[in-house]
Amino acid sequence: MSQASEPIVSMRQITKRFGGVTALNDVDLDARAGEVLAIVGDNGAGKSTLIKILTGVFQPTSGTIELDGEALAMNSHADAIERGIDAVYQTLALADHLDPAANLFLGSELTKSVLGIRFLDNRKMRSEAERVLADRLGVHLKSMDAETSSLSGGQRQAVAIARAVYNRNLRILVMDEPTAALGPQETARTLKLIEVLREQGLAIILISHSLDDVFAVSDRIQVMRRGRRVGTVVTKETNRQEVLGMIVGAGEMAQEAM
């Protein structure tokens, strides 16, 4: 199904240099609606740099990004969010002392005007947070009053994801190692969240070291190695051996041999 649809975002021939170091060399990436694209690769393969360019944190040295076929130039992460591209980081970027609703709206609080002064609308934020968590992610927190630090790893993840999906424009969600710090049960729940979001038509880019997770949820796998794209494979048509081979470089040799 994914092959048929046009990509929402296409990155073409992206190169990024930090001083003399070439972090990315001629890398392409396509993300499609309703599809999970996994990016795998060893440490230093350029995964993080690639998604930081996609989310506007870094600007490419050369190469183009197209959104819906139009050239896209971003100067900051805020630009990316405005165009519907957001990321959930491994650290989740949550303020543990605030309640889930406050975290969900952190940096974009809802307000109401009292006597001409803008005050935070805590009640509205709470009901909206509850609605987003339940409707979009199917998550019900036991208490919306408790500090975020008292939530489980998966629930914290849900709050961080809800922050991204509250943006109605959101079309591309990048998830950086979402399961790295979670136990098996919480991992299963997070993978479920990813599937739920895929069904809602988001394009999801999943960065993971865990091939288990990648094979469990992804539609396509893009393998990175030493700043280059080794290849992109359809998950159903490949296996662990092939992907592992591509990650460590055996695939390259095999391809050359063919």
Add this chain to the structure above:
Amino acid sequence: MSVTEAPDLKSRLEPYFAFVGPLVMILMILLFMGVMEPARYFRISNLNIILLDAALYMPMAMAMTFVITQRGIDLSIGSVAALTAILMAFLVKGYGFPAWLGVLSAIAIGALLGLVNGLVITKFRVPDLIGTLAMDLVYRGFALVLAKGLVLARFPELITGIGRGQIPGFVPIPVVIGIATFIAGAIVLRNTYFGRYTIAIGSNPEAAEMTGIAVDRHRVYAYVLMGAAAGLAGVMLTGKLNAIQATSAPYFNLHVIAAVVVGGTSLFGGRASMIGSFAGVLLLSMMINALVTLRIEFFWQSVASGVVIISSVALYTWLQKKDRDGSGGLITALRTPDNARLLRLAGGLGAALILFLILGFLFAGQTVPSG
């Protein structure tokens, strides 16, 4: 069933620990004084003195709650209060400013000095502890340069009213001011961007930055608020004593920090308790008044404030510690190799000191009176 509900109850009570802590200590002081000196401690006039003393610290404790919640600290507030009060005295007495304008100028000057603190910390990247300690020297120096050794006294009625006025049949005016600032502080903390971001910044500065919060700007705001509150305290102190001099208010900073910390606001950031700070201010004033009532020398006040800071921070840190299993009490703790070494170090230092004292007494000559 009850097993699963027990931790729930604890987590439900946890937010109130901040308030319960000082409350328990207040009750202990009340009980203690009820036994020791009930007649003199529980007089209406004495309660008025306690409230009057506490009121002076209330605006500062409110502002310091924001500063500390952001993982900051302000050690310059005593000098800010003294300098603003002296500048106000010059404006009112030297240049004939109307009293109300003098008061407003004092608060504005305090805010400006706070702004300087905030800029030193956020723009010059001087750590808050060193930055405000150095600015404390600067502000105190200016106050001494301006006022020399003079005591500026006799102020208009408005200023003495702010400092020690009494609403007939009710509490003193400064108490009303203090409580009003606390109510305003609680609303700001709960219902404004500044309050929300204050907690976020203290809780997780990186996350705050990543979600697009202007971290440095909001830190500057906290120091401006702190400066304005210290300026107001300067006015209140001037009015209370009807006099001001450059060396006034030497212990404001640690007293206010003690009040905020004992109230459950975490020095490690993110955890704020306005009502706790309020209770903390009351507690410290009651404690100091108790020391006075028991005719204990004034200088013990400083010892008491220090002990309160250390013990409350240690207590809250211990309460925060999730895993208290397996520590097995004091004796096992002393047996760990590291602690055994510390114990030997302490023993060695003690033995050396005892040796020096013995030698000193053995070789003691004629004493020289210092006076």
